[in-house]
Amino acid sequence: MNPAVRHFILTFFPHNVLELGADGAIIMASLAIVFVLTYFKKWKWLWREYLTTVDHKKIGIMYIIAAITMLFRGGSDAILMRSQLAFPNEHFLSANHYDEIFTTHGTVMILFMAMPFVIGLFNVAVPLQIGARDVAFPYLNAISFWLFFVAALLFNLSFVVGGSPNAGWTSYTPLAGAHFDPGPGENYYLIALQITGIGTIATGVNFLVTILKMRAPGMTLMRMPMFTWSVLITSILIIFAFPVLAVDLALLLIDRLFGAHFFTISAGGMPMQWVNLFWIWGHPEVYIVILPLFGVFSEVVATFSRKRLFGYGAMVVSLLAISILSFVVWVHHFFTMGAGVGVNDFFGVSTMLIAVPTGVKMFNWLFTMWRGRVEFAMPMLWALAFIPTFLIGGLSGVMLAVAPADYQYHNSYFLVAHFHYVLVGGTVFGCFAGMYYWWPKMFGVKLDERTGRWAFWTWIVSFNVCFLPMFVVGLMGMTRRMYTYPAGLGWMPYNFVETIGAYGMAIGFVLMVYNIVYSIRKGERDLTGDPWDGRTLEWSTTSPAPEYNFAVTPVVHDRDEWWYQKYVDKSKKEKPVIRPIHMPNNSGRPITLAAGFGLAGFGFVFAWYVPAILGLLIVLICLGARSFELNTDHYIPVDVIERTEAAAGRL
Amino acid sequence: MAYSMEADMEHDHHIDTSKPMEYSTEDGSLKIFGFWVFLGSDLVLFSCLFTMYILLFRNTAGSFTSQQLFDYPTFLSETFLLLTSSFTCGLATYSMRRGMKNATIAWLIVTVLLGLGFIGFEVSEFTKYVSMGATMHTSAFLSAFFTLVGTHGCHVSLGILWLTSIIIQVAMRGLNPVTTRKIFIAGLYWHFLDVAWIFIFTVVYFMGKVL
Amino acid sequence: MASNDTTKHGQHHQEAFPWKHIIGFLLSLVLTFGSLWFVLGSHLPSQAVISAIVILAVFQAMIQLFLFMHLTETFGPNYQQFLIFFAFFIAFTVVAGSIWIMAFKSYVA
Structure with missing residues (x-):
């Protein structure tokens, strides 16, 4: 064999059995997908309906499928870690x-x-909730999705070629600098996050403009559904937090590739400044992944209690308060840096303040349920599971906010338990609540209740079995990220229980996938468009919604407009006049542009500048071609709309 | 159900002549607002680079200091070129609003030329420093300097490409709601680069001379 | 698009001579020379010079925003002004907060 090729293979490809097995599985799975698509002649359909789409509903579906796949990927990591830690002195993983x-x-x-x-x-629900035809910039929305997708592929490619990043998801310098971590793994992390971050900023801009400028007539800001409010606030957080991450990643990449001295120890670099910038982004980021779910819970709790949301105004004010406070608390992630009494006091107090608006929201959800006719459907179950779980997570967070005490908790399993209680209990449960809630709107079929409950209870019990003992073992002194631990410290029973819980969550995930597959085949079809007796506009159109969302733009009179139309408004309904609808064209350019980014990113990972420049050229050409493009949109003629509406029994 | 026809018109592709042309379609005003939002994001991006520079500019690792490197004629020329280009870019938008196609194109060309002059000065400045041995590897100060000023330079270069593409489109297609919107947005971008430069010449060059 | 339509559009939005731009340009030149004078001509202590030139820079940025970029011009609610001010608030938080936090070396030393 050519020595250069041999060197390349030995350097960049794994040579332990576990990793090779995983690589093999990834390659086999990819080949299987390609084979299935080819065998059933689905390529053309896939390209026309999904890969080139600019429809927010389809983009939303692709996001969610990708996210569930990544949940599997990240969950497999968790299972490996828990297997290693089940017993002391294990060396199953190096x-x-x-x-x-x-x-x-x-x-x-x-x-x-x-x-x-x-x-x-966001994509599935927001345009429908505000009575819009699509987002403000549908083409940009497609670019956002494909950038995320390509970044996820690039990040996971690290596992197969070159080795994964290994400096923690926070990637602290100087450990993550070129000196201590020379391999390409860290570059994968920096570049993949950069690419997905660009897409996320675009999403933030897109949804901010959509919500502020494209609401149906009559929908004032204070008539917006609570989920839309939470997305508006989240978009502002994205717009102002993600550029900080972009700079941080770019600077470390410049350090690593071009030998600069931002975060090095030598030549005057400041390693702690990486940490500082990382958390200026990182703290708003945790609110970016929780606030929209607060919105989901607000919708779900009101819908399944058959009541108007309690304390709407207070909800909005607390969202605003959380968004501003979230920008001034970041130091609580590194109290132990030793920034001094003044700094730690300020950030400790500001952190504790966030508990106030969050508590307001908790009480509002409880008061919404109070004396409501609560129906324990799947989305509501997830929302109910969220409240106590998030409460434990939030209160342990207030404990961590006490700077002197934090010197004890810092980097222990207590912290690990805390953030899993907020991120799983808040974000993951919220995503599931939203998925079960809007699934009929996405696919026209309800997710089955009986199998769904099996998945739900397995999840909830296993989650607590897995993470509750971590509070204890953390206080006993077990630190996070240790790959094995000695016997005789009394940690083993707790760790063993945690591992059982982790496997339970894996079973819960499998049951959930079964729930989805079962429902696609045998689930109850939703023919009304309004399976939950909903309150907001997304339930006024068919399930799934037609390409143009609404045959005629609705006019909004009330906060719960669809409820108002169903039960309050007794005026005679005039027959709507249908006009041609203006829609954006599909385009293959977003996926091409993202592929260009992917190629450039892959080049930069290995500092191979030919593919890097080639990829950037593709990006530039796509941008230029878009600038000169004339036919960007079309009209759907009236007879097509009438036929679609008639087929849905709406005319 | 209560529906209104006017409501549907609003989402339609019609032209509202009471507004300036770039705002006259829904698409136009959405894109202009969207670009403002992007500029807010870009502002925060620059603020991080400024933070790095302010934190690191004393960390010269015993090598070149700002006092030794910066010279007044270079950075003042850069400043005046960019200030003037911002002015001419404003005049392009002004002519566009008065419907004067040729004047618009002329001012845009002047803007691009001034921008090219700026880039020329900056490239020669950077080359001079590098030839003196003051590179990114030398010290944290120089890493931060090259990155902050270089990022601004990249923005200007991209702006030049963008304005050139717009000039071609205006020449080909005249002033219409699409091209005027493009001119207006590119104008916002160009003025914003001036805002960034104002802080660069203050925080980097002037403060580099004072401290 | 109809190019004869152009004349109708928004002529009444625009004065006959670009006074705003010329005043803005002259002011920005004056402010730049002002900064230059503070650095070279005045013999104030360096802290005072820095405060002065930063204030002048803020004024000059405002000229770009208000006179050239039409920050206040709007057809509907003026969201962009709020967003840009919020961006300046975040930018200030990042810069000032980082300087404050990263002064920690003096405590450690």
Whole structure:
């Protein structure tokens, strides 16, 4: 064999049995997908209906499917970690392999699972809730999705070629600098996050403009559904937080590739400044992945209590308060840096203040249920599970906000338990609540209740079995990210229980997938468009909604407009006049542009500048072609709309 | 159900002549507002680079200091070129609003030329420093300097490409709601680069001379 | 698009001579020379010079925003003004907060 090729293979491809097996599985799965698509002649359909689409509903579906896949990927990491820690002194995984796994677990779960899931829900629900035909910039929306998708592929490619990043999802310098971590893994992290971050900023801009400028007539800001409010606030957080991450990632990449000295120890660099910038983004980021779910809970709780949301105004004010406070608390992630009494006091107090608006929201959900006719449907079950779980997570967070005490909790399993209680209990349960709630709107079929309950209870019990003992073992002194631990410290029973819980959650995930597959085949079809007796506009159109969402733009009179139209408005309904509808054209350019980014990113990972420049050229050409493009949109003629509406029994 | 026809018109592709042309379609006003939002995001991006520079500019690692490197004629020329280009870009928008196609194109060309002059000065400045041995590897100060000023330079270069593409489109297609919107947005971008430069010449160059 | 339509559009939005732009340009030149004078001509202590030139820079940025970029011009609610001010607030938080936090070396030392 050519020595250069041999060197390349030995350097960049794994040579331990576990990793090779995983690589094999990835390759087999990819080949299987290609084979199935080819065998059933679905390529053309896939290209026309999904790969080139600019329809927010389809983009939302793709986001959510990708997020569930990534939940599987990040969950597999978790299972490997828990297997290693079930007993003391295990060496099933090597230290480096364990490092890679906790790094990818965190990164995948936050940036490639939670973010796309949340953004998928934005796409599925927001335009429908505000009575719009699509988002403000549908073409840009497609670019956002494909950038995320390509970034996720690039990040997962690290596992096969070159080795995964291994400096933690926070990637602290100087450990993550070129000196201590020379391999390409860290570059994968920096570049994949950069690419998905660009897409996320675009999403933030897109939804901010959509919500502020494209609401149906009559929908004032204070008549917006609570989910739309939460997306509006989240968009503002994205717009102002993500550029900070972009700079942080770019600077570390410049350090690593071009030998600069931002975060090095030598030549005057400041390693702690990486941490500082990371958390200026990172703290708003945790609100970016929780606030939209607060919105989901507000919708779900009101719908399944058959009551108007309690304290709407207070909800809006607390959202605003949380969004501003979330920008001034970031130091609580590194109290132990030793920034001094003044700094730690300020950020400790501001952190505790966030508990106030969050508590307001908790009480509002409880008061919405109070004396309502609560129906325990699947979305409501997830919302009810959220409240106590998030309460434990939130209160342990207030404990962590006490700076002197934090010196004890810092980097222990107590912290790990805390953020899993908020991120799983808040974000993941919220995503599931939203998924069950809007599934009929996405696919025209309800997710089955009976199998859904099996998945639900398995999840809830296993989650607590897995994470509650971590509070204890954390206080006993077990620190996070340790790849193995000695016997005789009394940690083993707790760890063993935690591992049982982790496997239980895996079973819960499998049951949930079964629930979805079962429902697609045998689930109850939703022919009304309004399976839950909903309150907001997305339930006024068919399930799934037609391409143009609403045959005629609705006029809004009330906060719960659809409820108002169903039960309050007794005036005679005039027959709507249908006019041609103006819609954007599909385009293959977003996916091409994202592929260009992917190629450039892959080039930069290995500092191969030919593919890097080639990829950037593709991006530039796509941008230029778009600038000169004339036919960007079309009209749907009246007879097509009438036929579609008639087929749905709406005329 | 209560529906209104006017409501549907609003989402339609019609032209509202009471507004300036770039705002006259829904698409136009959405894109202009969207670009403002992007500028807010870009502002925060620059603020991070400024933070790095302010934190690192004393960390010269015993090598070149700002006092030794910066010279007044270069950065003042850069400043005046960019300030003037912002002015001419404003005049392009002004002519566009008065419907004067040729004047618009002429002012845009002047803007691009001034921008090219700026880039020329900046490239020669950077080359000079590098030839003196003051590169990104030398010290944290120089890493931050090259990155902050270089990021602004990249923005200007991209702006030049963008304005050139718009000039071609205006020449080909005249002033219509699409091209005027493009001119207006590119104008916002160009003025914004001036805002960034104002802080660069204050925080980097002037403060580099004072401290 | 009809190019003869152009004349109808928004002529009444625009004065006959670009006074706003010329005043803005002259002011920005004056402010730049002002900064230059503070750095070279005045013999104030460096802290005072820095405060002065930062204030001048803020004024000059405002000229770009208000006179050239039409920040206040709007057809509907003026969301962009709020957003840009919020962006300046975040930018200030990032810069000032980081300087404050990263002064920690003096505590450690």
